[in-house]
Amino acid sequence: MTPPRVDGGTARLEGGAGARSLELSAEDVRFSIGADRARAADAAAAPESGGHAWGVAVIGQPRALEALRMGVRVRARGYNVYVSGAPGTGRRTAALRVIAEEPDAPGRLRDIAYVYNFASPLEPRTLVLPAGQGEDFKRDLHRMIEAIKEIVRLQAESPQAHEAEAALAAKTEERENSLLSSFEAELAADGFRPVQVEAGGGAVMDIVPVVAPSVDATTAAAEGGFADSTSCFETLQARVSSGEMAAADYDELRKRWFGHMDRMKRLFAELRRARTELEDRTEEARERAIAPHVEAESSILSEKWPDPRLRAWIGELQKDVMSHLFLFKDEEQGDDRRKRRSPALARYGVNVIVANDALARPPVVVENHPTPANLFGSIEARPEDEGDARASYLRIRAGSFLKASGGFLVLRAEDVLSDEETWVRLKRALQDGKADIQSRDGLLGPGGWLKPEAPEADVKVVMIGGESSYDVLYQADPDFQKLFKVHAEFDSSMPLDDESLRDYAAFSRRVAGDEGLLGLDPGGLAAVIEQGARVAEYRSRLSTRFGAIADLLREADYRARASGEAVIGERSVRAAVEARARLSNLPEEKLEDMIASGEIILQASGKAVGRVNGLAVHDRGYYAFGMPAVISAQVSPGEGGVINIEGESGLSGEIYDKAVLIVEGFLRSRYARDFPLAVTASICFEQSYTAVEGDSASSTAVYALLSAIADLSLRQDVAVTGSLNQIGQVQPVGGVNEKIEGFYRVCRHAGLTGTQGVMIPRRNVVNLTLSREVQDAVASGRFHVWAVSTIDEGIETLTGMAAGYPDARGDFPPDSFNGRVRRELLRMARTVKSYTG
Numbered sequence: 001m002t003p004p005r006v007d008g009g010t011a012r013l014e015g016g017a018g019a020r021s022l023e024l025s026a027e028d029v030r031f032s033i034g035a036d037r038a039r040a041a042d043a044a045a046a047p048e049s050g051g052h053a054w055g056v057a058v059i060g061q062p063r064a065l066e067a068l069r070m071g072v073r074v075r076a077r078g079y080n081v082y083v084s085g086a087p088g089t090g091r092r093t094a095a096l097r098v099i100a101e102e103p104d105a106p107g108r109l110r111d112i113a114y115v116y117n118f119a120s121p122l123e124p125r126t127l128v129l130p131a132g133q134g135e136d137f138k139r140d141l142h143r144m145i146e147a148i149k150e151i152v153r154l155q156a157e158s159p160q161a162h163e164a165e166a167a168l169a170a171k172t173e174e175r176e177n178s179l180l181s182s183f184e185a186e187l188a189a190d191g192f193r194p195v196q197v198e199a200g201g202g203a204v205m206d207i208v209p210v211v212a213p214s215v216d217a218t219t220a221a222a223e224g225g226f227a228d229s230t231s232c233f234e235t236l237q238a239r240v241s242s243g244e245m246a247a248a249d250y251d252e253l254r255k256r257w258f259g260h261m262d263r264m265k266r267l268f269a270e271l272r273r274a275r276t277e278l279e280d281r282t283e284e285a286r287e288r289a290i291a292p293h294v295e296a297e298s299s300i301l302s303e304k305w306p307d308p309r310l311r312a313w314i315g316e317l318q319k320d321v322m323s324h325l326f327l328f329k330d331e332e333q334g335d336d337r338r339k340r341r342s343p344a345l346a347r348y349g350v351n352v353i354v355a356n357d358a359l360a361r362p363p364v365v366v367e368n369h370p371t372p373a374n375l376f377g378s379i380e381a382r383p384e385d386e387g388d389a390r391a392s393y394l395r396i397r398a399g400s401f402l403k404a405s406g407g408f409l410v411l412r413a414e415d416v417l418s419d420e421e422t423w424v425r426l427k428r429a430l431q432d433g434k435a436d437i438q439s440r441d442g443l444l445g446p447g448g449w450l451k452p453e454a455p456e457a458d459v460k461v462v463m464i465g466g467e468s469s470y471d472v473l474y475q476a477d478p479d480f481q482k483l484f485k486v487h488a489e490f491d492s493s494m495p496l497d498d499e500s501l502r503d504y505a506a507f508s509r510r511v512a513g514d515e516g517l518l519g520l521d522p523g524g525l526a527a528v529i530e531q532g533a534r535v536a537e538y539r540s541r542l543s544t545r546f547g548a549i550a551d552l553l554r555e556a557d558y559r560a561r562a563s564g565e566a567v568i569g570e571r572s573v574r575a576a577v578e579a580r581a582r583l584s585n586l587p588e589e590k591l592e593d594m595i596a597s598g599e600i601i602l603q604a605s606g607k608a609v610g611r612v613n614g615l616a617v618h619d620r621g622y623y624a625f626g627m628p629a630v631i632s633a634q635v636s637p638g639e640g641g642v643i644n645i646e647g648e649s650g651l652s653g654e655i656y657d658k659a660v661l662i663v664e665g666f667l668r669s670r671y672a673r674d675f676p677l678a679v680t681a682s683i684c685f686e687q688s689y690t691a692v693e694g695d696s697a698s699s700t701a702v703y704a705l706l707s708a709i710a711d712l713s714l715r716q717d718v719a720v721t722g723s724l725n726q727i728g729q730v731q732p733v734g735g736v737n738e739k740i741e742g743f744y745r746v747c748r749h750a751g752l753t754g755t756q757g758v759m760i761p762r763r764n765v766v767n768l769t770l771s772r773e774v775q776d777a778v779a780s781g782r783f784h785v786w787a788v789s790t791i792d793e794g795i796e797t798l799t800g801m802a803a804g805y806p807d808a809r810g811d812f813p814p815d816s817f818n819g820r821v822r823r824e825l826l827r828m829a830r831t832v833k834s835y836t837g
Helices: 035-045 062-073 091-100 134-157 159-189 215-222 233-242 247-304 308-323 325-331 343-347 372-376 413-417 420-432 469-476 478-483 498-515 522-536 546-562 570-584 586-596 654-671 698-710 736-750 762-767 772-779 791-799 817-836
Strands: 081-084 110-115 125-130 192-199 202-209 351-354 364-366 408-412 460-465 486-489 493-495 541-543 607-609 611-619 624-637 641-644 679-685 713-715 718-720 757-761 784-788
Touching (some): 035 498, 035 522, 062 081, 062 091, 062 486, 081 469, 091 408, 091 460, 125 134, 125 308, 134 247, 134 325, 134 351, 159 247, 192 247, 202 247, 233 247, 247 308, 247 325, 308 325, 325 343, 413 420, 413 460, 413 469, 420 478, 460 469, 469 478, 498 546, 522 541, 522 570, 541 546, 546 570, 586 624, 586 736, 611 698, 611 736, 624 698, 624 736, 624 817, 641 654, 654 679, 654 698, 654 817, 679 698, 698 791, 698 817, 713 791, 736 757, 736 762, 736 772, 757 762, 757 791, 762 784, 784 791, 791 817
Parallel strands (some): 081 460, 081 486, 408 460, 611 718, 641 679, 718 757, 757 784
Antiparallel strands (some): 110 125, 493 541, 611 624
16 A cells, blocks of 8 residues: 655655755744834824724633623523633733622621621521621611610619519518518427527527426526526437436427427528519519510511511510510629620620622622631630620621622632632532531630631632633532633734734733833834734734733833833844843753753754754743753664663653554554564664653654664754654644754854754744844855755755655655665565564
């Protein structure tokens, strides 16, 4: 079967005579905006040119803005917005501006407050009020409690109340006196009398018998003393022992004493019950007197706040006040007003945790540190109040989620996802529409005994993340798919046209005006736009990473002022670009010195077999540079196939491993379709001690491999980059500008010969935005750039001989490069066959 012929639309060479047809001209390489075009863009961007406020527009993101507007305005659950894109593309600014365009929706704003739960003090209740009315309700409740305190005070000082209480007390005392008199008479009739004795540090009532005095007592009375007519049982026991009193009389007397003691205990219990009943009747009288006033105050509050949930809580509060009037009485005792405030009255308050009285638009909360406490709220820990739930609801604090209720909460994805608890609780809050405030143990003590009711929150979350983070989360978390249904994807580049040039000019004007920078002349603006194209890596596109463009303007302003210039011109912009590179290119300089000194073996002239100068990009994140690397190949007859030395040593990534397999597939399909591929070949990045990744060196590996097979030398003054597919097409790669400039610097360091250059994929010509120095070198013939579409074109450029195309039978011309390769592979196959029998 004849392999497909791919010529990439370019003329093939015959015997190397047409080698220069693949070389790009100075015009092909030249990239310049030009001062005239920049001047026209600046004029179009001027406010007076059309009155459009270009300076406040979001530039180059129509798709993302459309998604943002839809996500912001669709209020259905799950329509939260995930904004992705490269840093510096204006993601956050665009999101905030689209949110600012949202029309007023005062009906969505609410005040959120916590109040005491009279039924379950450890579970404070939430009250939701119209926006701006939370503090009003708090003041009205405070006035009600103060009014009740005044009512209780006035009732306690009322003469009528005093007279009624005195009458009840007098009636009770009269009955008490009557009962006590009757009991004393009963005791006296039976020979007993009540006395007070000291016991346990206090006086208690006792009963003693009244008996005739002893002989000794009579004698003492006759001698001027007195005879006591009462005796304690210890004395009587002594008289029984001495024979002065019969034991039977003693036992009978003690039996009657026990009976009287039982009756005294019942009497005192009845007196205590009467006192309790007196207190209850007194309290009932007070409540009857106060109840109409409390009910009136509650009615006034309920009429002003007709919400059913508020009315229900006011009703519970009224009942609690009536059952705790003693708290209000204690409040009025004492002289120092600061000490008179009873902690128990703290239950009659309101903790407004979200107040929207100062907002005219939906709130926009940007949470830069979304810990669970910051995001969902917290409960202040106070060990001294532990176990006292009366004021616990006053320690609840709202988080960003509740503060954003009725509006928008802006978060960074990496901040949220870095804490698993934060992400789990955020998902639960978005699913339930409630913010669960939990207490956490802290330095001041534990607070886990309190569980507030979770208030409802209508929050639209706008989360900002990286370029590919949305896809990762969408596939990894099913809940994410349901919660973030809108994806606003910010592009890192935009088309280079008159409108984008005008936007760049407008952006430059705004940054200069806002930050007091020097103005730009047309040449300076043109240089800024060219740098924007270079960052975008396309001649036909501009970068939308305006953070980097703003930094360039600031640094160019610094260079212009240092040079004493009145405006930012082309020289200042280019000086800023070069200075930024110079400050970051220390590793690049070290590698160039190692090449120049021979420590890194690299040949930039002459020819060699099985060796090609490949090009790699070293990306430090903030600075990328290209650097040549020698790729070598060795072959011999065998059955090992193509061996990837980097892969065997664990220094290659998966993409490079795939590229090596493609190389082997290309080799087999092109040259060994009618005989087995019997070759053992090794491919290596020489003097490379770090991991190799990517497929941009796959075409380079093919050139080295084919050179080793055919034993034909390749130019060493030409560095190569390009990806390969299995049918021999050279595919575009990234970092082409850095690669060309990197090899140019190496050649300049060693001395330009006028033959050196870089061979790139033709499809990368659209990416050429080379530095002005390299453009000038190409224009003067000191450096060259070739663009190829196929491996054959690359072979012809590197060898100067015709690659050769297969005939109908698949045979290549014998004097062509490909014919030499096929002939050698066939020889190796026969060698292996003969050797193995």
